[in-house]
Amino acid sequence: MDPVVIIGSGLAGYALARELRKLDVVTPLVILSRDEASFYSKPMLSNALASGKSAAQIASASAEQMAAQLGTRIMAGTEVEAIDTARCTLHAGEVAIRYSKLVLALGADPIALPLAGDAANEVMRVNDLAAYARFRAAIEGKQRVVLLGAGLIGCEFANDLAAAGYRVRVIDPAPRPLGKLLPEAAAERVQLGLAAMGVVWHLGTTARSVSRAVSGLRVDLADGTALEADAVLSAIGLRPRTQLAQHAGLKIHRGIVTDRRLQTSAADAYALGDCAEVDGQTLPYVLPIMQAARALAKTLTGTATPVVYPAMPVVVKTPAMPVVVCPPPALSGSWKLQQDASGIEARFEDESGKLLGFALVGAATARKQALTRLTPPVLV
Numbered sequence: 001m002d003p004v005v006i007i008g009s010g011l012a013g014y015a016l017a018r019e020l021r022k023l024d025v026v027t028p029l030v031i032l033s034r035d036e037a038s039f040y041s042k043p044m045l046s047n048a049l050a051s052g053k054s055a056a057q058i059a060s061a062s063a064e065q066m067a068a069q070l071g072t073r074i075m076a077g078t079e080v081e082a083i084d085t086a087r088c089t090l091h092a093g094e095v096a097i098r099y100s101k102l103v104l105a106l107g108a109d110p111i112a113l114p115l116a117g118d119a120a121n122e123v124m125r126v127n128d129l130a131a132y133a134r135f136r137a138a139i140e141g142k143q144r145v146v147l148l149g150a151g152l153i154g155c156e157f158a159n160d161l162a163a164a165g166y167r168v169r170v171i172d173p174a175p176r177p178l179g180k181l182l183p184e185a186a187a188e189r190v191q192l193g194l195a196a197m198g199v200v201w202h203l204g205t206t207a208r209s210v211s212r213a214v215s216g217l218r219v220d221l222a223d224g225t226a227l228e229a230d231a232v233l234s235a236i237g238l239r240p241r242t243q244l245a246q247h248a249g250l251k252i253h254r255g256i257v258t259d260r261r262l263q264t265s266a267a268d269a270y271a272l273g274d275c276a277e278v279d280g281q282t283l284p285y286v287l288p289i290m291q292a293a294r295a296l297a298k299t300l301t302g303t304a305t306p307v308v309y310p311a312m313p314v315v316v317k318t319p320a321m322p323v324v325v326c327p328p329p330a331l332s333g334s335w336k337l338q339q340d341a342s343g344i345e346a347r348f349e350d351e352s353g354k355l356l357g358f359a360l361v362g363a364a365t366a367r368k369q370a371l372t373r374l375t376p377p378v379l380v
């Protein structure tokens with residue numbers, strides 16, 4: 001019998017393998033990954049300094065340990081170059097593997113800001129453990145880090161680096177950090193909270209070039225400011241990895257398009273995690289992956305099961321100003337705020353006053369469970 005093949009050993013690939021093995025220990029399972037396929041929790045990358053972990057300590061199991069735990073064959077360091085959905089075969093170098101079912105858990109690529117300057121290629125992007133190890137090596141014994149992007153990942157890195165004693169500057173064209181997730185007043189609290197621990201904001205502008213300087217790097221901003229840095233870390237967003245699927249003729253939109261059962265436009269080929277666009281939604285977070293893995297494991301073992309997304313709050317790891325956000329789906333409505341010195345509770349409501357999403361800042365994050373219970377599911 002041809003194996004179930006999973007491409008990708010991130011949280012999506014491994015969560016699915018675990019869920020599958022809870023239901024079926026017999027079907028042969030192969031996981032291919034172009035990285036070393038150790039298991040690690042990616043969210044730890046942006047609070048590793050605070051939790052006292054080196055890059056090497058973040059991986060909690062090697063590929064060999066995972067293979068033994070899951071009763072699976074793991075082919076690490078193997079990049080899949082092509083998929084032939086008609087023949088149910090995939091190709092990696094000289095190797096061709098037939099599958100009974102294929103699962104794409106390919107993740108997303110960090111977006112690169114086009115930059116001028118003779119050191120533009122030294123800008124770092126961290127979306128996996130290997131890149132994080134390189135970043136940690138680059139800042140070892142150094143002080144000045146410039147961050148491009150004040151979204152969720154940029155703010156988390158800013159907090160972690162500042163707490164560890166780095167001098168952090170954050171650049172973003174938006175007027176506030178986390179501006180896509182939070183209403184203005186809530187975003188301002190985050191800005192002030194991080195500023196209080198030393199983060200310097202350069203908002204409403206953008207980086208134009210990164211060049212070599214006498215000591216380290218120089219970042220020139222559109223507003224004329226020049227910043228000195230030992231390292232520049234870019235976190236301006238992610239784009240689902242769709243190329244492999246696109247070449248295989250699968251339907252692509254923002255991500256690899258799947259239906260509610262996580263099936264792509266090809267028979268016996270499924271997708272989940274950061275690479276997938278499930279029923280129109282790309283949600284690059286852990287909780288949707290766990291929901292998707294549970295549903296897909298059932299589907300792959302013979303019980304067709306659509307994925308259900310309950311309200312899934314995202315905890316932003318900025319201890320300097322704690323934030324929990326349950327982003328409203330793109331429906332019309334408005335934010336209603338209750339605030340005092342200790343925090344902000346913001347509810348996103350439609351015209352009839354129905355709660356669609358929320359954002360909590362500071363002490364109000366204690367209301368996470370209560371509000372999550374009141375918030376409607378994202379997909380039922």
Ligand SMILES: Cc1cc2nc3c(=O)[nH]c(=O)nc-3n(C[C@H](O)[C@H](O)[C@H](O)COP(=O)(O)OP(=O)(O)OC[C@H]3O[C@@H](n4cnc5c(N)ncnc54)[C@H](O)[C@@H]3O)c2cc1C
Pocket residue numbers: 007008009010011012013032033034035042043044045046078079080081105106107108126127128153156241244272273274275283284285286287289314315316317
């Ligand atoms: C710094 C940081 C902090 C985060 N914090 C949080 C948080 O607090 N809460 C939260 O909910 N989410 C958080 N996220 C998001 C969350 O980590 C991701 O949604 C999740 O890890 C994505 O998992 P994935 O398996 O879909 O993708 P990935 O982890 O990117 O895995 C993709 C896998 O596919 C492999 N691959 C890709 N192409 C090929 C190919 N052609 N052949 C073979 N292998 C291939 C890769 O090697 C990799 O193993 C954070 C993300 C980052 C970067």
